[in-house]
Amino acid sequence: MKTPVLLAAILLLPASVASVGTGVPLAPITTGATARAAGPGQAGMPTTAARPGARASWQWPLAPRPEVLRGFDPPPKPWLSGHRGVDLGTAGAGTEVHAPAAGTVSFAGVVVDRPVITIDHGGGLRSSFEPVESTLPQGAAVAAGQVIGTVLPGHCPPAQCLHWGVRDGGDYVNPLQFVLDLRPSILLPLAGGP
Template sequence: MALLITLAPLSGAAPPAAAGSWSWPLSPRPAVLRVFDPPDRPWLSGHRGVDLRAAYDGAPVTAPAAGKVSFVGFVVDRPVVTIDHGNGLRSSFEPVESTLRTGSAVGEGSVLGRALPGHCGRTPCIHWGVRRGDEYLNPLAFVMDLRPSILLPPVNPGSGLGGSG
């Protein structure tokens, strides 16, 4: 019998939220088309969020956690919705068309708007970013447990460690 152990992050920093405590912003659970790939320095290029496949153009985008709408509008040429979840956490979604207004309260699972085409070419998708203050965080850490796992060798039954011998 092998033993699987999940380790806590090695850094002393507190996790951004309980691992996996938020909901996915698309349903059904979306495929990740492009992963979080932050730059080494804040001014360099990188991918500061994740691209999630939508079931179809116009699919509803929902709030992954409760909060308050802090921005609805255009950034460059894309419609963006940003939710302030408290504790300095904000999540943003693009391209998402929304009728919500700044200051609107949203509950987990509330519809924020609908996914518009264009971000991933012909594939329907949204870009989801999460920030705490000015630091970009991996959004997947809020919907999945990303801590590393270690598979240990089987326990020797004669050792007195979990065996019957």
């Protein structure tokens, strides 16, 4: 590849292709069949075609922008084990969790042994966070960016993290598609090039 073409290819890559913090590869991910590819030291992330027009539209649930400690890695079959969300690094217990988009609290309680809060954003989209202590009752309206609770210890020991999952209808989808533009880059020929 000629040097100007290579340089143009690098300059056209979106910022979302850059590292999210731990070398977790970013790829367009929604529902459907998955293909796994992981290099040494990378968490395997399934890849499928992105929804038409999928782009970043929500905000991160933690501020400042957190490190992604573990990526989205759903199982090939719904009944198998997998990672149906992302784990985001926090400053520790007590870190504020913000609503990534406006919605209504559809659940606030304990699931198995962890406190969970779920927000229904409408259109079939629901996001869940754990372990999060919240005083918001079921049915409470929340605005984008509003504090919905605080992180409790217990997930990702010894580091502290927040697990963020998103469902679109009955399917788990990659939460990162709502805060990063995960669409593939398209390289165009340079004017006057071969």
